[in-house]
Amino acid sequence: MSDPHILNARANKSLGQHFLFDPDILNRTALSAGPVEGRTVIEVGPGPGGLTAALLRNGAKKVIAVEMDARFAENLRSWKEYKEGRLSVIEGDGLSLDYPKLVEGEDKPVKIIANLPYNVGTPMLINWIKSGSWRGEMGLMFQHEVAARVCAQPGEKHYGRLAVLSQAVANTHIAFTLPPGAFKPPPKVDSSVAVLMPLPEDKKYTHLSTLEQVTGAAFGQRRKMLRASLKSLAKTKNMDASEWLESCDIDPTRRAETLEQFEFRALTEAFRVK
Ligand code: SAM
Numbered sequence: 325m326s327d328p329h330i331l332n333a334r335a336n337k338s339l340g341q342h343f344l345f346d347p348d349i350l351n352r353t354a355l356s357a358g359p360v361e362g363r364t365v366i367e368v369g370p371g372p373g374g375l376t377a378a379l380l381r382n383g384a385k386k387v388i389a390v391e392m393d394a395r396f397a398e399n400l401r402s403w404k405e406y407k408e409g410r411l412s413v414i415e416g417d418g419l420s421l422d423y424p425k426l427v428e429g430e431d432k433p434v435k436i437i438a439n440l441p442y443n444v445g446t447p448m449l450i451n452w453i454k455s456g457s458w459r460g461e462m463g464l465m466f467q468h469e470v471a472a473r474v475c476a477q478p479g480e481k482h483y484g485r486l487a488v489l490s491q492a493v494a495n496t497h498i499a500f501t502l503p504p505g506a507f508k509p510p511p512k513v514d515s516s517v518a519v520l521m522p523l524p525e526d527k528k529y530t531h532l533s534t535l536e537q538v539t540g541a542a543f544g545q546r547r548k549m550l551r552a553s554l555k556s557l558a559k560t561k562n563m564d565a566s567e568w569l570e571s572c573d574i575d576p577t578r579r580a581e582t583l584e585q586f587e588f589r590a591l592t593e594a595f596r597v598k
Pocket of ligand 1: 340342368371416418439442444
């Protein structure tokens with residue numbers, strides 16, 4: 325476990341450092357996306373290593389820890405699990421890693437379990453979703469609002485592009501929520517663990533860049549009727565927005581926030597093949 329000097333190290337705000345030390349919370353986070361026994365797990369931002377230790381304690385075959393702060397990477401390299409080969413440490417930016425390459429040769433789908441830095445959590449998730457067919461479960465601690473945006477259903481306040489994109493490849497739910505006081509130093513807002521359980525391969529939607537284009541236009545002007553919000557995008561392919569919507573059995577006067585996943589997929593397919 326961590327060197328006590330590391331635990332007292334000054335948190336670097338620009339790296340979104342808010343640490344967890346409560347063993348029960350760390351266990352719940354480690355197991356939020358199901359058992360880790362016998363599985364390889366990627367953890368972005370291990371910091372002083374509380375969650376890393378919980379993953380190892382719960383039987384992870386291997387933890388690949390990706391950390392930008394050299395102090396923490398160095399500390400992890402002193403752990404016995406590192407020397408035994410159950411812990412590998414990548415010192416660098418978790419945003420610019422080639423994840424599919426990193427997990428090449430793994431027999432079981434690799435999980436991603438992390439208490440993510442607030443400032444880069446969303447782009448990291450989008451990167452994982454879009455980096456081909458990610459097959460492992462994810463349990464990700466975000467600021468609560470981001471977790472709510474991942475898990476929201478049509479008609480809910482936080483339903484938008486991130487929900488549609490995430491749910492194109494996974495079933496999502498919030499495992500639990502923590503108040504700021506659970507972290508040292510405390511952040512300003514609540515945090516929640518969003519769980520993404522991958523859909524079977526044949527149920528995943530794969531044209532994610534086009535889906536992003538369509539949801540970007542639809543939610544970009546979310547108060548407008550779809551026939552208005554999709555007008556400019558439709559024009560790029562010489563389409564009429566109302567006809568496009570009607571061809572997918574969607575009333576052009578509806579708003580983006582009412583559309584189900586299957587309706588966004590239908591719209592994206594109709595746009596893509598045009
Ligand atoms: N997992 C630890 C815990 O729960 O106590 C620390 C979580 S803290 C919210 C986020 C961690 O991510 C910090 O250790 C920070 O240094 C690291 N970090 C920030 N940006 C990063 C990046 N782009 N790539 C990798 N690690 C990053």
